[in-house]
Amino acid sequence: MSELETQAALDPVASELYEVWVYLATSPLLFLTLTLAAYLLGDWIYRRAGLSPWANPVLIAVLLLVGLLVLTGTSYSTYFDGAQFVHFLLGPATVALAVPLYRNVRALRRTLIPLLVALIGGAATAVGSAIGIGWLLGATRETLLSLAPKSVTTPIAMGVSEAIGGLPSLTAVLVILTGILGAVLATGTLNLLRIKDWRARGFAIGLSAHGIGTARALQINEVAGAFSSLAMGLNGLATAMLVPLLLRLFG
Amino acid sequence: MLFFITLLLLCQLIGEAAVRLVDLPVPGPVVGMALLFLGLLIRGGEPPEELGQVANGLLNNLALLFVPAGVGVMLHLDLVRAEWLPILGALIGSAVLTVAVTALLLSLTARITGAEARQEERKE
Numbered sequence: 001m002s003e004l005e006t007q008a009a010l011d012p013v014a015s016e017l018y019e020v021w022v023y024l025a026t027s028p029l030l031f032l033t034l035t036l037a038a039y040l041l042g043d044w045i046y047r048r049a050g051l052s053p054w055a056n057p058v059l060i061a062v063l064l065l066v067g068l069l070v071l072t073g074t075s076y077s078t079y080f081d082g083a084q085f086v087h088f089l090l091g092p093a094t095v096a097l098a099v100p101l102y103r104n105v106r107a108l109r110r111t112l113i114p115l116l117v118a119l120i121g122g123a124a125t126a127v128g129s130a131i132g133i134g135w136l137l138g139a140t141r142e143t144l145l146s147l148a149p150k151s152v153t154t155p156i157a158m159g160v161s162e163a164i165g166g167l168p169s170l171t172a173v174l175v176i177l178t179g180i181l182g183a184v185l186a187t188g189t190l191n192l193l194r195i196k197d198w199r200a201r202g203f204a205i206g207l208s209a210h211g212i213g214t215a216r217a218l219q220i221n222e223v224a225g226a227f228s229s230l231a232m233g234l235n236g237l238a239t240a241m242l243v244p245l246l247l248r249l250f251g
Numbered sequence: 252m253l254f255f256i257t258l259l260l261l262c263q264l265i266g267e268a269a270v271r272l273v274d275l276p277v278p279g280p281v282v283g284m285a286l287l288f289l290g291l292l293i294r295g296g297e298p299p300e301e302l303g304q305v306a307n308g309l310l311n312n313l314a315l316l317f318v319p320a321g322v323g324v325m326l327h328l329d330l331v332r333a334e335w336l337p338i339l340g341a342l343i344g345s346a347v348l349t350v351a352v353t354a355l356l357l358s359l360t361a362r363i364t365g366a367e368a369r370q371e372e373r374k375e
Contacts, residue, residue: 083319122353139337
């Protein structure tokens with residue numbers, strides 16, 4: 001019995017509420033609404049905190065929703081029946097990244113060689129450092145394989161994870177955590193290194209923290225957003241090719 | 252407006268179909284992004300205003316779209332509890348290293364190749 005059910009057994013008002021919840025939970029409306037509401041609340045806190053990377057709206061929304069689902073004993077698949085409508089928009093949103101990319105095409109063209117150097121070095125660092133640190137701290141083999149593609153956007157990462165013997169659903173979570181942590185840690189790291197060039201800042205955040213990093217970069221600076229989108233797309237390609245190669249070398 | 256929403260979906264659809272037909276190692280939406288980018292390059296000039304509005308509408312709320320996948324953490328609470336130290340250590344260490352290496356490589360090679368940032372490109 002979940003906590004809500006136990007409570008419902010004790011209290012007639014709670015019992016009625018529980019019945020309403022059970023009824024609503026069978027339609028996608030409830031969890032679609034709750035997903036948007038949790039994000040709006042997270043975004044409100046993020047703005048109140050002056051866009052501080054620590055008050056990441058995705059992190060806040062995920063914590064609120066996981067808390068609610070665990071407390072009410074709701075399964076992820078019930079939740080996802082509603083949330084899938086939001087999840088679906090990731091596809092068209094990825095296509096839409098072509099627009100900021102195109103607006104900055106001149107800057108991109110002029111920076112082609114530096115971009116390629118940064119891409120190869122960055123992609124190798126993302127994969128190598130995650131596996132290396134995880135191994136040193138005692139992660140199991142399955143977790144290490146699920147960690148390898150964590151810096152690229154969810155659908156690519158899940159595909160790579162499956163191909164090398166990781167757990168795709170764990171990889172999806174590690175990808176989101178990477179995005180949140182990247183968005184949280186990038187600003188401080190870049191300031192510490194005194195990197196002021198928006199192209200380098202954007203490319204670095206998009207390469208390490210895919211779409212969540214890009215979402216933050218787009219809010220802060222349009223050039224950073226464009227370079228972040230580009231890094232995200234290129235790193236998807238680079239990681240898909242690099243990870244199987246690295247595993248053959250060290251596996 | 253509806254036309255450009257359809258255009259985005261169509262690019263994604265062609266992308267998904269191409270990935271399955273040719274067995275590409277990238278997801279359909281990324282191919283769709285490349286298609287739309289190529290289309291804009293061929294067309295030249297400013298992107299259509301309504302396309303800009305549709306794209307901004309989606310991209311201004313990009314972070315929201317990751318929430319459903321993030322809630323999936325509840326499927327792995329036991330594993331995360333058992334291996335939280337290596338997972339958190341790897342994610343934090345790798346995030347800092349990756350950002351640092353990428354940004355340093357890019358700004359160093361930009362300086363060497365003379366592709367310094369220009370003022371006019373910092374503006375929208």
